[in-house]
Amino acid sequence: GAVVSQHPSWVICxxxxxxxxxxxxxxxxxxxxxxxxxxxxxxxxxxxxxNEGSKATYEQGVEKDxxxxxxxxxxxxxxxxxxxxxxxxxxxxxxxRDRDRGGDEQYFGPGTRLTVT
Amino acid sequence: SQKIEQNSEALNIxxxxxxxxxxxxTNYSPAYLQWYRQDPGxxxxxxxxxxxxxxxxxxxxxxxxxDTTLKQxxxxxxxxxxxxxxxxxxxxxxYSSASKIIFGSxxxxxxxx
Numbered sequence: 001g002a003v004v005s006q007h008p009s010w011v012i013c014x015x016x017x018x019x020x021x022x023x024x025x026x027x028x029x030x031x032x033x034x035x036x037x038x039x040x041x042x043x044x045x046x047x048x049x050x051n052e053g054s055k056a057t058y059e060q061g062v063e064k065d066x067x068x069x070x071x072x073x074x075x076x077x078x079x080x081x082x083x084x085x086x087x088x089x090x091x092x093x094x095x096x097r098d099r100d101r102g103g104d105e106q107y108f109g110p111g112t113r114l115t116v117t
Numbered sequence: 118s119q120k121i122e123q124n125s126e127a128l129n130i131x132x133x134x135x136x137x138x139x140x141x142x143t144n145y146s147p148a149y150l151q152w153y154r155q156d157p158g159x160x161x162x163x164x165x166x167x168x169x170x171x172x173x174x175x176x177x178x179x180x181x182x183x184d185t186t187l188k189q190x191x192x193x194x195x196x197x198x199x200x201x202x203x204x205x206x207x208x209x210x211x212y213s214s215a216s217k218i219i220f221g222s223x224x225x226x227x228x229x230x
Contacts, residue, residue: 036220043206043222044206093160093161095160097216104149105166106163108153108160108162110160111158111159111160113158
């Protein structure tokens, strides 16, 4: 149980285009999902916290107009990187909390490798 | 400023020995601390959670200790195996924002046969 999927697993896009990444909780409902970014050989950096039906809370230094987050249902959150640039190339990982378990554990997706050319 | 440090960037030990990883933090009032395993190109996998009022937690070959006086957690893998080779991340959630966790930089553990 507690499986989180991400789609796509990798994507290459041209500079200036937008890319959407989906995060789904497959066998549980998640009121809260988190989006992280990880650069090579570095740790995960929290970008934003996404609550179902409300606006996301962004961490300091993360541009909300560039990284659009939508948490439209209890099983789906999306991250859209708008007007992508090469410096946005990174590994994007989402995680989710199981609403019914009520615990503090976060279940992570497999990640999405974004390369902007 | 708040900081989480995992002292060793890399640790290389012989199969069968106990691997001990360290996580230190400053300027935090942690509600709980977690350890995760991350394999290359994959998302982290939850291993153990220990709360600030707990001293020790065990799960199979894994043991975590939490010393809020020293502001330190130790993560032990006993009878280590090559399959345990991965990057191990510690993560903290503070009382001020218990809903989100902040990660340390990780320790890359290699177990040689």
